[in-house]
Amino acid sequence: MFDKSTWIRLPRNVVVGHGVLEQTLDAVDELHLAGRPLVVSSPTPHAVAGERVVDQFEDAGYDPAEVVIDEASFDAVQQVIAHAEDVDAGFMLGVGGGKAIDITKMAADDLGLGFVSVPTAASHDGIVSGRGSVPEGDTRHSVAAEPPLAVVADTEVLAEAPWRLTTAGCADIISNYTAVRDWELAHRLKNVPYSEYAGALSQMTAEMLVDSASSIKKGLEESSWIVVKALVSSGVAMSIADSSRPASGAEHLFSHQLDRIAPDPALHGHQVGVGAIMTEYLHSGPKGRWRDVRDALGAIGAPTTANELGIDDETVIEALTTAHEIRDRYTVLGDGMSEEAAIEAATVTGVV
Numbered sequence: 001m002f003d004k005s006t007w008i009r010l011p012r013n014v015v016v017g018h019g020v021l022e023q024t025l026d027a028v029d030e031l032h033l034a035g036r037p038l039v040v041s042s043p044t045p046h047a048v049a050g051e052r053v054v055d056q057f058e059d060a061g062y063d064p065a066e067v068v069i070d071e072a073s074f075d076a077v078q079q080v081i082a083h084a085e086d087v088d089a090g091f092m093l094g095v096g097g098g099k100a101i102d103i104t105k106m107a108a109d110d111l112g113l114g115f116v117s118v119p120t121a122a123s124h125d126g127i128v129s130g131r132g133s134v135p136e137g138d139t140r141h142s143v144a145a146e147p148p149l150a151v152v153a154d155t156e157v158l159a160e161a162p163w164r165l166t167t168a169g170c171a172d173i174i175s176n177y178t179a180v181r182d183w184e185l186a187h188r189l190k191n192v193p194y195s196e197y198a199g200a201l202s203q204m205t206a207e208m209l210v211d212s213a214s215s216i217k218k219g220l221e222e223s224s225w226i227v228v229k230a231l232v233s234s235g236v237a238m239s240i241a242d243s244s245r246p247a248s249g250a251e252h253l254f255s256h257q258l259d260r261i262a263p264d265p266a267l268h269g270h271q272v273g274v275g276a277i278m279t280e281y282l283h284s285g286p287k288g289r290w291r292d293v294r295d296a297l298g299a300i301g302a303p304t305t306a307n308e309l310g311i312d313d314e315t316v317i318e319a320l321t322t323a324h325e326i327r328d329r330y331t332v333l334g335d336g337m338s339e340e341a342a343i344e345a346a347t348v349t350g351v352v
């Protein structure tokens, strides 16, 4: 008997382009949401876009509430939940980078409220996904969360964000290559469920971004357009898989570990990019495609070395040897790398 079933949750409205922040109200009205909006952001995104979103709802006669959070943590999720209950919020808008959006989608999930994603940086592929990612002690949780009902990505806002946030988004996409390889490996070795559609979409998204590398340049708003569409596509792959597997493999474990142990971690996307150079080397060996990954990152100006990440060599090696412990996700790291092997991989690839 055929007894498989799947439930793919995707946004209804994806609004991308110049000045579309002013259409946030229209994008929300179309969803027939009821009640008071709660706008969740972090300090800079609040100043850059959050206030304008609040003003739109105020002018239209809604009674918007707002909350500004400082960090991505379970405490912050609880803080937003408490605030939403206090103000009797009917739906939520997450305005900001990956952390603000993750917190909002997790709080919305807990309260059973609709959620709208308003990215202010093209820095991560959680813009569309129904996953939230939060560190807790020694581990990192990738939890099911409320996927956005709508996404409003204003390329004017994204283009004005610091350029390094855009190159971080590119690197988060380029890391899909190794994430899909890890997923396929886990499928073959551990019978982890694999989706051909999600794997192909994730890989194609990375290929299209790399093919467009020459159009991704500082100061060009078109760059934000190209990158944010790739981030949306990668998020859709995660929604199809109902897992972050299509976009998160060993390179992400490495980055999550750096977030824990590095005195001053770099951007998420930059860390996963450098991780992908090394994990591609582990997949395909010294003559394999790790140079292609490195060159693709270099072409868009993302870091390719520990030094460029601003992280010392020892911390990179420690993260590589302990990354497999961070979560129960089988990857090319298997049950862990020896220190000698980690030094070899990081040295051959020029990361250290």
Ligand SMILES: NC(=O)c1ccc[n+]([C@@H]2O[C@H](COP(=O)([O-])OP(=O)(O)OC[C@H]3O[C@@H](n4cnc5c(N)ncnc54)[C@H](O)[C@@H]3O)[C@@H](O)[C@H]2O)c1
Residues within 6 Å of the ligand: 042, 043, 044, 045, 048, 072, 096, 097, 098, 099, 100, 102, 120, 121, 123, 124, 125, 126, 127, 129, 131, 132, 133, 134, 157, 158, 160, 161, 162, 165, 168, 172, 244, 267, 268, 269
């Ligand atoms: N849920 C998912 O599927 C998913 C996917 C990818 C990443 N993530 C998570 O997202 C986080 C990484 O996202 P991030 O790199 O955006 O980090 P972040 O949210 O911390 O943002 C980075 C910095 O950019 C600033 N910023 C954002 N927009 C700006 C703007 N327009 N102008 C000036 N500054 C601006 C923020 O204030 C912050 O200081 C990580 O926690 C990662 O785990 C989640």
Ligand SMILES: O=P(O)(O)OC[C@@H](O)CO
Residues within 6 Å of the ligand: 125, 126, 131, 132, 133, 141, 142, 172, 244, 247, 248, 252, 253
């Ligand atoms: O599940 P994680 O590892 O947080 O990955 C989500 C996202 O960063 C993929 O690009």
Ligand SMILES: [Zn+2]
Residues within 6 Å of the ligand: 124, 125, 172, 247, 248, 252, 268, 272
């Ligand atoms: Zn990522």
